[in-house]
Amino acid sequence: MQAVMARVNEVCLRYQDNSKLDSLPPPAPLDREARTVAAATKNMRRTMEDRHVVIGNLEALFGIDTSEPTSFYAVYDGHAGSAAATYCAAHLHQYLVDSPYFRTDLQRAMLEAFLRTDAEFVSKSNQRRACGGSTAVVVAVRGRCLLAAWAGDSLALLAKRMRLRQLVHPHKPDRPDERERIVSSGGTVTHYGTWRVNGQLAVSRAIGDAKYKPYVTARPEMEVVKLNGKEDFVVVACDGLWDFVSEDNVAISIYAQLVTDPKRNFVCGGQCQLVNAIAVPRGDETGSFTARCTPLEERRRETLARGLCHS
Structure with a gap:
């Protein structure tokens, strides 16, 4: 016991030593223009199986000195338990930064992060006889580049000057390819209420789901968008939202919030109203979403009444 207490005391004293703090790189300046809101609801389910991650500056989190930080937004929709979604939320962004291609080839780094997360979770689930999996949709923003990556049926919606663009082509078993x-x-692929892999799983790609390998893969598809500063917001959410609220209604709710009070701090003040505006209406579904918003210019607020367009 004395040896244990001595070791604990040694660790505590080490944490009190702040002499190395001066050698750490200063955090990159935050993007004051972008505001983020994130929320989740389990409704009538006994447990919440979804997870979401919002990181404004990955490089600052991991002590990487850069003048062009990477923002990271992700939603993980778990099924057959929350283990896979929880593992993704804890590790996928870490594996992304660990990739040697993180600063030079973000797409390749993202591919490695998805596949490594899947391999590590499947290995652990086999050892512990665990089951379950999770869809994943990630939006990473670096400079003037937005990268969307997904495995499964969670979606990411980009709004730009009242035009909506769905970035994701969801992975469903009945998709021809x-x-x-x-x-x-x-x-x-059989139909039992909906199209399913081996008569059970309703998504064709996911992280985990060891018993469905190799039919259900974690290899993501990706979409790259060049940003020009005219984008209004991007919404990342699981099917607990999109199956019951249309893209138009989601966008209208967010635009209405921006128009009503464009200077409001969404992180602190706008969350409750925004969540209530696009809440999942059915009681047996869970839902998780994040939204990154930029202030609307006056002339764009005046054009809200003209309606939305899809591209």
Whole structure:
């Protein structure tokens, strides 16, 4: 016991030593223009299986000195338990930064992060006889580049000057190319209430789901968007939102919030109203979302009444 207490005391004294703090790089300046709101609800479910992650500056979090920080927004929609979503929320962004391509090739780094997260979780789930999986949708913003990556059916909606663009082509078993991939690898796609892999899983790509390998892969698809500063917001959310609230209604709710009080701090003040405006209406679904918003110019606020367009 004395040896244990001595070790604990040594660790505590080490944490009190702040002499190395001066050698750490200063955090990169925050983007004061962008505001983020994040929320989740489990409704009538017994447990919450979804997770979301919002990191405004990945480099500052991991002590990387850079003048062009990376913002990271992710939603993980777990199924058959919350273990996979929890693992993704704790590790995927870490594996992204760990990649040697993180600063030079963000797409390749993102691919490695998805596949490594899947491999590590499947290994642990096999050891512990755990099951379950999680869809994943990630939006990373660096400079004038937005990268959306996804495995599963969670979506990311980009709004730009009243025009809406869905960045994600969801992975469903009845998507023709997904069906062909599953069948050619030895799996089946059957209809039982909805289209399912091997008669059970309703998504064709996810992290985890060891018993459905190789039919259900974690390899993400990606979409790159060049930003020009005219973007209004991006919404990242699971199907607990999108299955019951249309993209138009989500966008209208956010635009209404921006128009009503464009200078409001969304992180502190706007969350409750925004969540209530686009809350999931059905009681047996969980939902998680993040929204990154930029202030609207006066002339764009005046054009809200003209309606939304899809691109």
